[in-house]
Amino acid sequence: RQGIIQSSKMFLVANRLEGKKVESSIRYLSDMEAVFMDKVAFSALDPQQPVYEVDCYFPVADNKSGGLFFGLTRIFPGKVGGEFFMTKGHFHSNNDTAEFYWGIKGKGLLLFMDKTRKVWAEEMTEGSVHYIPGNTAHRVINTGVEMLSFGACWPSDAGHDYGSIEKEGFSARVVEKDGKLIIIEE
Numbered sequence: 001r002q003g004i005i006q007s008s009k010m011f012l013v014a015n016r017l018e019g020k021k022v023e024s025s026i027r028y029l030s031d032m033e034a035v036f037m038d039k040v041a042f043s044a045l046d047p048q049q050p051v052y053e054v055d056c057y058f059p060v061a062d063n064k065s066g067g068l069f070f071g072l073t074r075i076f077p078g079k080v081g082g083e084f085f086m087t088k089g090h091f092h093s094n095n096d097t098a099e100f101y102w103g104i105k106g107k108g109l110l111l112f113m114d115k116t117r118k119v120w121a122e123e124m125t126e127g128s129v130h131y132i133p134g135n136t137a138h139r140v141i142n143t144g145v146e147m148l149s150f151g152a153c154w155p156s157d158a159g160h161d162y163g164s165i166e167k168e169g170f171s172a173r174v175v176e177k178d179g180k181l182i183i184i185e186e
Protein backbone atom coordinates (compact mmCIF):
# COMPACT_ATOMS: atom_id res chain seq x y z
CA ARG A 1 0.00 0.00 0.00
CA GLN A 2 2.68 2.43 -1.06
CA GLY A 3 0.20 5.18 -1.86
CA ILE A 4 -0.84 5.39 1.79
CA ILE A 5 2.75 5.56 3.05
CA GLN A 6 3.51 8.59 0.88
CA SER A 7 2.91 11.58 3.13
CA SER A 8 2.36 14.21 0.44
CA LYS A 9 -1.31 15.14 0.20
CA MET A 10 -0.68 16.06 -3.39
CA PHE A 11 0.27 12.47 -4.09
CA LEU A 12 -2.85 11.15 -2.38
CA VAL A 13 -5.15 13.37 -4.38
CA ALA A 14 -3.41 12.51 -7.65
CA ASN A 15 -3.52 8.84 -6.74
CA ARG A 16 -7.26 8.84 -6.17
CA LEU A 17 -7.75 10.14 -9.69
CA GLU A 18 -5.70 7.36 -11.24
CA GLY A 19 -7.75 5.33 -13.68
CA LYS A 20 -10.41 8.07 -13.81
CA LYS A 21 -11.04 10.03 -16.97
CA VAL A 22 -9.46 13.34 -16.10
CA GLU A 23 -9.74 16.44 -18.26
CA SER A 24 -6.74 18.72 -17.98
CA SER A 25 -6.39 22.30 -19.07
CA ILE A 26 -3.71 24.97 -18.80
CA ARG A 27 -4.19 28.73 -18.70
CA TYR A 28 -1.27 30.69 -20.11
CA LEU A 29 -0.50 34.37 -19.69
CA SER A 30 -1.81 34.86 -23.24
CA ASP A 31 -5.25 33.72 -22.00
CA MET A 32 -5.25 36.28 -19.22
CA GLU A 33 -4.33 39.60 -20.72
CA ALA A 34 -7.44 41.34 -19.41
CA VAL A 35 -6.89 40.06 -15.88
CA PHE A 36 -3.73 41.87 -14.86
CA MET A 37 -3.49 45.55 -14.05
CA ASP A 38 0.01 46.40 -15.31
CA LYS A 39 -0.14 46.17 -19.12
CA VAL A 40 3.49 47.24 -19.56
CA ALA A 41 4.79 44.54 -17.21
CA PHE A 42 2.46 42.06 -18.92
CA SER A 43 3.82 42.77 -22.39
CA ALA A 44 7.41 42.13 -21.20
CA LEU A 45 6.54 38.56 -20.12
CA ASP A 46 6.47 35.36 -22.18
CA PRO A 47 2.84 34.84 -23.31
CA GLN A 48 3.49 31.06 -23.25
CA GLN A 49 4.18 31.15 -19.49
CA PRO A 50 1.62 28.88 -17.80
CA VAL A 51 -0.29 30.58 -14.97
CA TYR A 52 -2.32 27.62 -13.71
CA GLU A 53 -3.39 24.14 -14.66
CA VAL A 54 -6.56 22.28 -13.72
CA ASP A 55 -7.35 18.55 -13.67
CA CYS A 56 -11.06 17.87 -13.52
CA TYR A 57 -12.99 14.70 -12.88
CA PHE A 58 -16.58 14.71 -14.16
CA PRO A 59 -18.28 11.51 -12.99
CA VAL A 60 -21.66 12.55 -14.49
CA ALA A 61 -22.72 14.56 -17.53
CA ASP A 62 -22.24 18.32 -17.43
CA ASN A 63 -25.33 20.16 -16.21
CA LYS A 64 -26.97 17.04 -14.77
CA SER A 65 -28.43 17.82 -11.36
CA GLY A 66 -27.53 15.78 -8.29
CA GLY A 67 -23.90 14.98 -9.17
CA LEU A 68 -20.64 16.50 -8.02
CA PHE A 69 -17.53 17.53 -9.94
CA PHE A 70 -13.98 17.50 -8.65
CA GLY A 71 -11.08 19.72 -9.64
CA LEU A 72 -7.43 20.01 -8.72
CA THR A 73 -5.86 23.39 -9.53
CA ARG A 74 -2.16 24.27 -9.43
CA ILE A 75 -1.23 27.94 -9.69
CA PHE A 76 2.39 28.67 -10.57
CA PRO A 77 4.26 31.20 -8.45
CA GLY A 78 4.75 34.47 -10.28
CA LYS A 79 3.73 38.07 -10.69
CA VAL A 80 2.80 40.56 -13.36
CA GLY A 81 4.27 43.81 -12.11
CA GLY A 82 3.48 43.47 -8.41
CA GLU A 83 0.31 41.47 -8.96
CA PHE A 84 0.35 37.77 -8.12
CA PHE A 85 -0.63 34.97 -10.50
CA MET A 86 -4.25 33.99 -9.95
CA THR A 87 -7.19 32.16 -11.47
CA LYS A 88 -9.58 34.00 -13.78
CA GLY A 89 -12.38 33.70 -11.28
CA HIS A 90 -16.07 33.23 -11.98
CA PHE A 91 -19.64 33.14 -10.75
CA HIS A 92 -21.60 29.95 -11.30
CA SER A 93 -24.05 30.00 -14.24
CA ASN A 94 -26.63 28.42 -12.00
CA ASN A 95 -26.20 31.38 -9.69
CA ASP A 96 -27.07 30.09 -6.25
CA THR A 97 -24.91 26.93 -6.36
CA ALA A 98 -22.12 26.70 -3.80
CA GLU A 99 -18.67 25.07 -3.84
CA PHE A 100 -15.93 23.82 -1.53
CA TYR A 101 -12.25 24.68 -2.03
CA TRP A 102 -9.48 23.25 0.15
CA GLY A 103 -5.80 24.05 0.32
CA ILE A 104 -3.37 21.23 -0.46
CA LYS A 105 0.03 22.85 -0.80
CA GLY A 106 1.48 26.34 -0.89
CA LYS A 107 -0.16 29.53 0.28
CA GLY A 108 -2.57 32.00 -1.13
CA LEU A 109 -5.75 33.97 -0.79
CA LEU A 110 -9.24 33.02 -1.82
CA LEU A 111 -11.06 36.15 -2.90
CA PHE A 112 -14.86 36.25 -2.75
CA MET A 113 -17.11 38.86 -4.33
CA ASP A 114 -20.87 39.07 -4.05
CA LYS A 115 -23.29 40.56 -6.59
CA THR A 116 -23.00 44.00 -4.97
CA ARG A 117 -19.19 43.80 -5.60
CA LYS A 118 -18.46 43.51 -1.89
CA VAL A 119 -15.20 41.53 -1.50
CA TRP A 120 -13.63 39.53 1.28
CA ALA A 121 -10.83 36.99 1.49
CA GLU A 122 -9.74 33.85 3.29
CA GLU A 123 -6.19 32.62 3.65
CA MET A 124 -5.52 29.40 1.82
CA THR A 125 -2.89 27.10 3.30
CA GLU A 126 -2.22 23.37 3.39
CA GLY A 127 -5.34 21.83 4.95
CA SER A 128 -7.56 24.95 4.92
CA VAL A 129 -11.20 24.40 3.97
CA HIS A 130 -13.36 27.08 2.33
CA TYR A 131 -17.07 27.21 1.68
CA ILE A 132 -18.06 29.41 -1.28
CA PRO A 133 -21.73 30.35 -0.99
CA GLY A 134 -24.00 30.76 -4.01
CA ASN A 135 -24.08 34.07 -5.88
CA THR A 136 -20.43 34.66 -5.01
CA ALA A 137 -17.56 35.00 -7.47
CA HIS A 138 -14.37 33.22 -6.43
CA ARG A 139 -10.72 33.59 -7.44
CA VAL A 140 -7.54 32.14 -5.94
CA ILE A 141 -4.27 34.07 -5.78
CA ASN A 142 -0.89 32.44 -5.25
CA THR A 143 0.84 34.76 -2.78
CA GLY A 144 3.72 32.36 -2.14
CA VAL A 145 6.96 31.42 -3.85
CA GLU A 146 6.02 27.82 -4.59
CA MET A 147 3.17 26.18 -6.51
CA LEU A 148 -0.23 26.60 -4.84
CA SER A 149 -2.42 23.48 -5.14
CA PHE A 150 -6.03 23.30 -4.08
CA GLY A 151 -8.99 21.00 -4.49
CA ALA A 152 -12.52 21.97 -5.48
CA CYS A 153 -15.88 20.24 -5.40
CA TRP A 154 -19.00 21.74 -6.98
CA PRO A 155 -22.45 20.64 -8.13
CA SER A 156 -22.55 19.14 -11.62
CA ASP A 157 -25.23 21.63 -12.68
CA ALA A 158 -23.37 24.74 -11.40
CA GLY A 159 -21.62 25.79 -14.64
CA HIS A 160 -18.92 28.46 -14.92
CA ASP A 161 -19.88 32.04 -15.78
CA TYR A 162 -16.72 34.03 -16.63
CA GLY A 163 -18.50 36.89 -18.45
CA SER A 164 -18.95 39.54 -15.79
CA ILE A 165 -15.52 38.98 -14.22
CA GLU A 166 -13.87 39.18 -17.64
CA LYS A 167 -15.63 42.49 -18.21
CA GLU A 168 -15.56 44.13 -14.80
CA GLY A 169 -12.98 42.18 -12.80
CA PHE A 170 -13.01 41.86 -9.03
CA SER A 171 -13.28 45.01 -6.95
CA ALA A 172 -10.00 44.21 -5.18
CA ARG A 173 -6.49 43.29 -6.32
CA VAL A 174 -3.70 41.63 -4.38
CA VAL A 175 -0.21 42.99 -4.98
CA GLU A 176 3.19 42.95 -3.36
CA LYS A 177 4.77 46.30 -2.68
CA ASP A 178 8.09 46.77 -0.88
CA GLY A 179 7.92 43.13 0.21
CA LYS A 180 4.46 43.57 1.75
CA LEU A 181 1.21 42.09 0.59
CA ILE A 182 -1.44 44.72 0.07
CA ILE A 183 -5.04 44.62 -1.07
CA ILE A 184 -6.04 47.45 -3.37
CA GLU A 185 -9.77 48.06 -3.29
CA GLU A 186 -11.63 49.68 -6.15
Ligand code: PA5
Residues within 6 Å of the ligand: 054, 071, 072, 073, 087, 088, 089, 090, 099, 138, 139, 152, 154, 160
Ligand atom coordinates in the same frame (compact mmCIF):
# COMPACT_ATOMS: atom_id res chain seq x y z
O1 PA5 B 1 -14.72 24.96 -10.30
C1 PA5 B 1 -13.95 25.77 -9.76
O2 PA5 B 1 -14.33 26.78 -9.16
C2 PA5 B 1 -12.45 25.51 -9.90
O3 PA5 B 1 -12.20 24.18 -10.26
C3 PA5 B 1 -11.91 26.48 -10.95
O4 PA5 B 1 -12.58 26.26 -12.18
C4 PA5 B 1 -10.40 26.40 -11.13
O5 PA5 B 1 -9.76 26.66 -9.93
C5 PA5 B 1 -9.88 27.40 -12.17
O6 PA5 B 1 -10.36 28.69 -11.92
P1 PA5 B 1 -11.23 29.45 -13.01
O7 PA5 B 1 -12.35 28.52 -13.40
O8 PA5 B 1 -11.75 30.67 -12.31
O9 PA5 B 1 -10.35 29.72 -14.17
Ligand code: NI
Residues within 6 Å of the ligand: 090, 091, 092, 099, 138, 154
Ligand atom coordinates in the same frame (compact mmCIF):
# COMPACT_ATOMS: atom_id res chain seq x y z
NI1 NI C 1 -16.53 27.62 -9.03
